[in-house]
Amino acid sequence: MKGQAGVEFMVLVAIMLTIVLIFVWNGLSTRQRVFDVKTNVEAQQLCDNIAFEINSAVKAGDGYKRNFYVKNEFFGVSNFTISVSEYSVFIDWSHNSVSSPIITKNITGAIERGKKYEIKNIGGGISVTQIL
Numbered sequence: 001m002k003g004q005a006g007v008e009f010m011v012l013v014a015i016m017l018t019i020v021l022i023f024v025w026n027g028l029s030t031r032q033r034v035f036d037v038k039t040n041v042e043a044q045q046l047c048d049n050i051a052f053e054i055n056s057a058v059k060a061g062d063g064y065k066r067n068f069y070v071k072n073e074f075f076g077v078s079n080f081t082i083s084v085s086e087y088s089v090f091i092d093w094s095h096n097s098v099s100s101p102i103i104t105k106n107i108t109g110a111i112e113r114g115k116k117y118e119i120k121n122i123g124g125g126i127s128v129t130q131i132l
Contacts, residue, residue: 054084
């Protein structure tokens with residue numbers, strides 16, 4: 001009788017352990033999904049901010065001049081690239097990319113992370129230069 005009770009106890013413990021492991025794994029995968037969503041949201045905000053600066057310069061017209069700063073990281077991601085081409089701003093990193101539309105493709109200069117820039121509208125062309 002004691003042997004059978006021991007076996008039943010071991011089976012019960014194994015079932016309980018399996019249930020706990022399922023809950024833990026589910027929690028970890030949910031946590032990763034939340035991290036990915038937060039990363040994408042912050043990347044999109046940064047991309048939208050850059051697009052806003054460019055679009056504001058276009059809409060304001062000739063003579064517009066303003067300084068802006070591009071963050072060095074978003075939600076812990078510091079290895080990303082920014083590119084502007086064909087009516088869009090793109091941010092790419094190892095796991096994903098986001099984009100925001102802009103209303104011109106007449107842009108000179110490059111935008112990098114962690115730098116301060118001056119944006120100007122000179123005769124309808126947008127010039128982005130790094131400020132030291």
